[in-house]
Amino acid sequence: MRTFRYEGVTREGLSVQGVLDGASAAEVVDVGKAKGETYYTVCECSNSEGRRRESKPLSADDLSLFTAQLASLTQSGVPLAPALSELSQDLGRGRLCRVIESLADDVAGGESLEEALRATGEAVPPLYVSLVRVGERTGNLPAVLQQLSQFGQRYLWLRYRLQVAMAYPLVLALVLLVFMGLFVPHIMGQFGEIYDSFGKELPALSLFVWKVGEWVLPLGLPLLASFAVLLVTLRLLRLRGHFRHPIDRLALALPYLGPVVYSVAAARFFRALSLLLTHGAPIVESLHLASLASGNAVFEHHIIQATGRIAQGEGVSDALRDTGLLRRSHAWMLQQGERNGTFTESIASLAETCDGEAQRLEKHGLALLGPAAVTVCGVLVGAAVIASFLPVFQLTGIIR
Secondary structure (H helix, E strand, O other): OEEEEEEEEEOOOOEEEEEEEEOOHHHHHHHHHHOOEEEEEEEEEOOOOOOEOOOOOOOHHHHHHHHHHHHHHHHHOOOHHHHHHHHHHHHOOOHHHHHHHHHHHHHHOOOOHHHHHHHOOOOOOHHHHHHHHHHHHHOOHHHHHHHHHHHHHHHHHHHHHHHHHHHHHHHHHHHHHHHHHHHHHHHHHHHHHHHHHOOOOOOHHHHHHHHHHHHHHHHHHHHHHHHHHHHHHHHHHHHOOOOHHHHHHHHHHOOOOHHHHHHHHHHHHHHHHHHHHHOOOOHHHHHHHHHHHOOOHHHHHHHHHHHHHHHOOOOHHHHHHOOOOOOHHHHHHHHHHHHHOOHHHHHHHHHHHHHHHHHHHHHHOHHHHHHHHHHHHHHHHHHHHHHHHHHHHHHHHHHO
16 A cells, blocks of 8 residues: 545535545545545655655646647547657656656556656646546546647746846846946046046046946945845745745735736636636636646635635635635626526636736736836936046046
């Protein structure tokens, strides 16, 4: 017998976790169903210490690549085990290659794709495993994987655009820092010596820029380094589960980036919920998994609270509305969909709406960061250039 650690939800919508012995992850899932519990994460513990087996999640890029390849394999109808083995050899080395090799071995040994994915631990997210289970049991795995691939690629591209929009101003700020800290003091220092030899002082603007340039590197570099260390620290703490809720709440409250963070999290939540409900997953399990797919701890906390009320018989739209996560128009759409029997269609429509809003904010909001940064840098560099030429223009008058 092997030991597995599980996380899931009860029939009443409450979170549950623990340890069970079983021959496989699928058996543990079946035991949970017999108790009225749905396990969306089942990971094998180490035999020596009974601890959860470490399995770092695949990166978004690796997971997107694997999903696209797996969707193509299932659509072509080729045997899955040898196809996965060939795919792992094409990838060479790396974590993704090892995960695919493990999947190929398990599938070749007679396990289903769902069981093989569960055996990888946390390498793939619970949403992925749940959708594969639904696809296998409904005989619609290729279509499920195709939609899952589109889901991953959509947000991978959006994340890339957001990173580029944020990185561009930072690069310009670094270039400006070097220019003001190295070039300006060097030039002004030489002019200062010339003016001192004539008993004169540099123009006021030149003196001001000189003094600023002398303090740019001593102050700017430590501040920039501290800011970078702070961002990396917060990211590491969040990835390890520490302070996720306050960090994500702070991100949602930021005046400029907050709406973007909310739109992306809401779009991911509704898109994942739409995928799950469309393919017949239970509503309580779907809400739990979709909250995890949102990537935001605030969404996870409030949605899990809402599932408890839904499991007690309360309407889905009412419970989600009371979380405070939905805008009034979104809550009204869900309420109308629930009354008219088109709830799944309303969820899909909200996913499209939030997708469009996230892209609009990225295009019209974050895209302004680049021109704004260029403008600020241009003004500062222009002031430094003018301050550098002023001593040249006035030098002839001093020599006379």
